[in-house]
Amino acid sequence: MLRRLIKTCTVRTLGPFRPLSSVQKIENKISTVENSSEIIDPRLVSNSDNLNENPPESSVLQPCKEDISYVAPYLRPSFNFAAYVNKSHTLQQLLKLGVRLYKWEKNQEVPPYILQLDFDKDIKSYIIFLTDLGLQTEDLGKLIEKNPFIFKEDLENLQVRINYLKYKKFTDEMILRIVQDNPMWLSFSTQDIDKKLGFFQKSFSLTGNEVRSLTARKPRLITYDIEHIKLNMFVIKEEMGFTPEEMKQIVLQTPKLFMNNQHRILKTFDYIHKEMNIPLETIVKMPQVLTCREFRIKQRHQFLQKLGKLQFDTKKPNYISLITLVSGSDAHFATEVAGSSIHAFNAFLKTM
Amino acid sequence: MLIKDAPVIWDSLRSIICVYKPPNVTCQRVRQTIITAVCTGLNEMECRPPMDYVSIEGNPSTQLTVTVKPNLADHPLVVGPRYQIEDLKCSWSNYLGLHSSGVLLLGLRNGTKAAKLIRENRPTRSYRVSGRFGEATENGFKNEKVVERSTYKHIKHANINKLLAAMQASHQKEMFKSCGVDLQSQTAYEMACEGPIRPADSKLPVIYGIKCVQFEPPDFVIEIQCINEYETYLKSLIHEIGAKLRSTAHCTGIQCIRHSYFTLENALLRKHWTLQHIITNMEECIAIIDEHENLVKQKKAALQ
Structure with missing residues (x-):
């Protein structure tokens, strides 16, 4: 026995x-x-x-006094982390960081990988490395949640990737913002990042400083699907008819636009340009209106039309800029911009 | 909201709500948005804390210690939020097509039964359908390409009124034919005495009233009270009106302004689709259902 x-x-x-x-x-x-x-x-x-x-050779029939409570069958395969979390020190530590473990269950590769990690051996050094960059606890949890495979990367490699950014004259705040906003950034090799930054510099003809400010503003854009960005560039250049210089202004002001769905921005553009007759030059000055959803701009425009307060000419009195049209709550719009009341606006919405 | 306990609110979701469906959004999308709004609202409130985890540790032959601590396997970060979108049942009692807008009744949780009863009782609905003379499009709606053009200057308000009155009369004649009893019988006479009746068939559209409320050539708006209608039927009706008036017409908007006792005033706008507003709206709807018993329980074939 x-x-x-x-x-x-x-x-x-x-x-x-x-x-x-x-x-x-x-x-x-x-x-x-x-x-x-x-x-x-x-x-x-x-x-x-x-x-x-002292190995005593005793009979199996004698009562057992040893502690054999630990002899138990293995944990069965499970659908989620709940089966393991009460026993696993690693999962409990991750829980303390605020990682939403249930999000990982969607990707079948993640749970088996995470379960074989040991917190002190495999994870701690990464957390120390990331905290040294200036990340707070909640950011850490978010980063690990979005990119659990960061623990697969070598720590030296991560340091090299940070050094690369420093070599490219990114300041410490910029690097912190990049790591905070884009959890996947550190998983890309230096060559990949270099290629991607090069792509943006070349296709939008940006200067070094502009590339840096764009990266700090929207780090997710740099590692976004290149094909999608190329598609949106096509939509903005060919279908909407902006010149390359105008497109450069757009990307510097609203980098988010290049990550949006191309049909959506085209719909909004069509409404602004064809229905509201706003020239391209005006749209370039405030490209954030293109990120607005079509129905929102439509209902506000039609409300103003009904009140007879449409005035998009900058030189005339009662001028309404596109930004004031799309920004702010409905109550603010109805009272301040349209000079009416929120009840009138709500009643109008029920006629659409 | 005074109540902070999520289970209390969850239990109170037991009736229908009345929302305003915007055009160019499908009913499925509206349903999904409502479900998500309710679930996120509930998850932000005070939910059930994790259950207790009783662990017995130590050597069984000597001393055992029993400790009770919160069960991590029941933690919201591990198993997900307490209220999952798959758990909330939601169904509509009148289907509005993609291009239609207006009053839409949705049943939540136990309210799906009420929604089903309302659907099966076939109450009347009112629509405001706008059309435009002079152009016919491929599918009868404004967003498709134009296939035919014609003149519309000869159409006067009186012409359209005359046509609509004739249409209403022929529909009423049809209504008695489709009521399911022999027209020469005593039952048919008694039913006819009570006023308009509902058809026995749930697929046959019947128009009870049709009227032109606005006429500014080429645009016109008609109001329709009907049963068993569907989006394509209303579009083809506009097309038919155009053809009968020796012109062509296409539909520019379909708005459901009333569904049984629910009007636009009760409907919840898209920006108000939050838990707070939904609960308030549900209370209003419960009051309406309580007031009109025939909404869920019908006794006769006459129109109510």
Whole structure:
């Protein structure tokens, strides 16, 4: 029985590390493992030491006085983290960082990978590295949640990627903003990032400073799907008819536009340009109106039309700029911009 | 909101709500938006805390310690928010097509039963349909390409009124034919005495009233009271009106202004689709249902 016991406990604790050969060998290794890692139950280790010192050959029929409560079947495969979280120190620590574990269950590769990590051995150094960059706890949780495979990257590689940014004259605040806003940034190799920055510099003919300010403003744009950005560039250049210089102004003012759905921005543009007759030059000055949803600009425009207060000519009195048209709450718009009341606006909305 | 407990609010979701469906948004999208709004609203409130986790530790042959701590396996960060969008049942009692807008009744949780009863009772609905003479489009709506042009100067307000009155009369004749009883019988006579009746068939559109409320050539607006209608039927009706008046017409907007006792005033605008407003609206709707018992329980075939 005892042999079996030793076998079970060694298989349980050391099974993942190496094949079992002889008891002597195991004894040595138990002591090394005891020092290095915390995953072994202390009860279990001391117990096996006792057994090896004085192995009593007793009958299986005698009542057992040893603590065998740890001898339990393995945890069964589970659909979610809930089965493991009460036992796993790693998951509990991640929980303290505010990581939403249930989000990882959508990607089937993530849970098996996370479960084999050990917090002190595999994760701690990364958290120290990221905190040194200036990340707060909530940002850390968000970053780990969005990019769990960051622990697969080598720490030196991460340092090289940060050094690359420093070499390219990004300030510390910019680097912090990049890591905060774009959790995936650190998973891209230096060559990839260099290529992507080069793409933006070339296709929008930006200067070095402009590339830096664009990156700091919207770090997610740089690592976004290049094909999608090319598509939106086509929409803005060919379908809307902006010149390359105008497109440069647009990307510097509203980088978000290039990540939006192309049909959506085209719809909004069509309404602004064709229905409201706003010239392209005016739109270039305030490209953020293109990110507004069509129905919002439509209902406000039609309300003003009904009141007879449409005035998009800058030189005439009662001029309404496009930005005041789309920004602010409905109450603010109805009272301040349209000079009416929110009830009238709501009643109008129910006629559309 | 005075109540902060999410389960109390969850339990109170047991009736229908009345929302204003915007045009160019599908009913499915509206339903999804409402469900998401309700669930996020509930999750922001005070939800159930994690259950207790009783752990027994130590050597069974000597001393065992029993500790009780919150169960991490029940933590919202591990299993997800308490109110999941899949858990909230929601169904509509009148379907409005993509281009239609207006009053839409949605049943939430237990209210899906009321929504089903209202749907099966087939109450009348009023529509305001706007059209434009002179152009016919491929599918009868304004967003498709124009396939035919014609003149419309000869159409006067009196012409359109005359046509609509004739249409209403022929529909009323049809209504008695489709009521499901022999026209020569005593039952048919008694039913006819009570006024307009509903058809036995749930697929047959019947118009009870049709009137032109606005006529500014080429644009016109008609108001329709009907049963069993659908979007394509209303579009084809406008097309038919155009053809009968020796011109062509296409539809520029369809708005459902009344569904049984629910009017535009009760409808919740898109910007108000939050938990707070939805709960208030549900209370209004419960009051309307309580006031009019025939909404969910009908006894006769006559129009009510």
